[in-house]
Amino acid sequence: MVASEAASCTRCRLAPTRTNVVFGVGNPESGLFFVGEGPGRDEDLQGEPFVGRSGKLLDALIAQELDLDRTGCYIGNVVKCRPPQNRDPKPDEVESCMPFLAEQIEIIAPRVVVTLGNFATRALLQTTKGVTSLRGTSYPFRGGCLIPTYHPSYALRGGGAVVAEMRADFVRVREAL
Numbered sequence: 001m002v003a004s005e006a007a008s009c010t011r012c013r014l015a016p017t018r019t020n021v022v023f024g025v026g027n028p029e030s031g032l033f034f035v036g037e038g039p040g041r042d043e044d045l046q047g048e049p050f051v052g053r054s055g056k057l058l059d060a061l062i063a064q065e066l067d068l069d070r071t072g073c074y075i076g077n078v079v080k081c082r083p084p085q086n087r088d089p090k091p092d093e094v095e096s097c098m099p100f101l102a103e104q105i106e107i108i109a110p111r112v113v114v115t116l117g118n119f120a121t122r123a124l125l126q127t128t129k130g131v132t133s134l135r136g137t138s139y140p141f142r143g144g145c146l147i148p149t150y151h152p153s154y155a156l157r158g159g160g161a162v163v164a165e166m167r168a169d170f171v172r173v174r175e176a177l
């Protein structure tokens with residue numbers, strides 16, 4: 001099983017410094033898959049994605065705009081182990097880890113993938129463009145669609161206007177479900 005394979009993964013330099021592999025959480029049958037960048041400190045300690053401050057905002061948007069909780073969607077990341085000091089994952093780390101995300105997408109076969117921030121959006125849409133120019137619409141993606149939005153940690157820094165744009169993206173998600 002892909003989760004147990006990831007749990008003992010030593011494919012890249014993130015393995016020795018991680019506390020937990022953060023594979024994903026939620027309902028793989030929900031048809032809705034949120035994809036972030038990679039675990040931070042809280043996620044590394046708890047083994048679950050988006051449990052820190054940005055996770056609280058993500059949970060709130062999922063509840064308020066989609067009327068769902070973590071049992072009604074699936075949440076994961078591009079890389080499953082925490083990059084030290086929360087640096088961006090390096091290209092070879094992404095390359096090593098991508099087969100896990102590819103297999104998650106294959107198994108879950110989501111109707112809607114929501115990419116959170118530049119990193120996940122670029123990785124899945126295979127582009128160098130930023131989320132600011134890509135958001136506001138949906139893209140065909142492996143039999144379903146992909147809706148890019150900001151990373152919740154960016155929205156926490158950017159304040160109300162960014163959160164409002166995220167809410168508009170979540171309305172698109174609701175319509176697509």
Ligand code: URA
Nearest residue numbers: 036037038039049050
């Ligand atoms: N940021 C991410 O991109 N993913 C997490 O799981 C937590 C914070």
